[in-house]
Amino acid sequence: MSLINTIKEYNEYKPIIIVGQAVTEKMDKALTFVSSNPIIKYANEFDITDNYSIPIEVGIIIREANYKPNTELIRKTILEYKGQVVLLSDNQKDVPKSLFSLCKLKRATKKVYLEYLKEIAPRASQPKKYDIDIYPMVGEYLKNADREEIALMLKDNKPSDTQFLSWLTPNMHPNKLAYIDFAVKRKLSNDYFYEMLSYVHDGRMYRKLVMPKRSAYSVVPKICRKLKMRKSDAYLIKSLLQGDEFIEYAKTKLDNTECKIVGIGDKRRKKKYAPVQPKPSLGAWL
Secondary structure: OOHHHHHHHHHHOOOEEEEOOOHHHHHHHHHOOOOOOOEEEEHHHOOOOOOOOOOOOOOEEEEOOOOOOOHHHHHHHHHHOOOOEEEEEOOOOOOOHHHHOOOEEEEOOHHHHHHHHHHHOOOOOOOOOOOOOHHHHHHHHHHOOOHHHHHHHHHHHOOOHHHHHHHHHHHOOHHHHHHHHHHHOOOOOHHHHHHHHHHOOOOOOOOOOOOOOOOOOOOHHHHHHHOOOOHHHHHHHHHHOOOHHHHHHHHHHOOHHHHHHHOOOOOOOOOOOOOOOOOOOHHHHO
């Protein structure tokens, strides 16, 4: 085969890598480049060695190229197989450069999935996006009256129970959260916790969202660390400072500000002496 034919064939079936978070979107896009019955393998389990026996029209899809791929065999397939090879990856940075450099990059977007939905259900509304950050999630919880939708949002995002309750506390009456915090949180399933939490509020809050206040910075953990003590033993510091020996030890470990905090005064500063001037010798006068 001539070099020109080889280049033409390579350009026709140049390997493709599709990058994107949503699995269904990547797979839907990958299926448009291969046959209806392609070979599908995971990158970390890739074991194809005979690439010449696979028909050109079939195509190969390799999933999760970003997770521990069998780089040598995948690279061998890309170089030897005459048909279409499509790699799927959740991100670009974790794909080995030896594979990425051989492929044409394409990105998966929600457009493919939404177009497919529009075809099978033209009158359906656009699906709601639930993967959101904590701030808009709290706002949605407090101001959305559709509590079934709120339950789906919480179960989909799975926010930290402690963090989410701390954000709700300044915006709701504590009695609404007390039972859930005491009897449900981490005692029953997460889904049950999110469902109970969804229905203790009606979603009709019209005032501005109040942000949780940060707790004041404490130097106690830092002082305990310097004194070679555990944070849980901080209550012992006052008793230990009754002894002169421990006071002297503490002054060698803490700075002046920390010494004042624990009540032992300023550190003993070293006296500064005037520099000793050498006496002039007879040779200096001569």
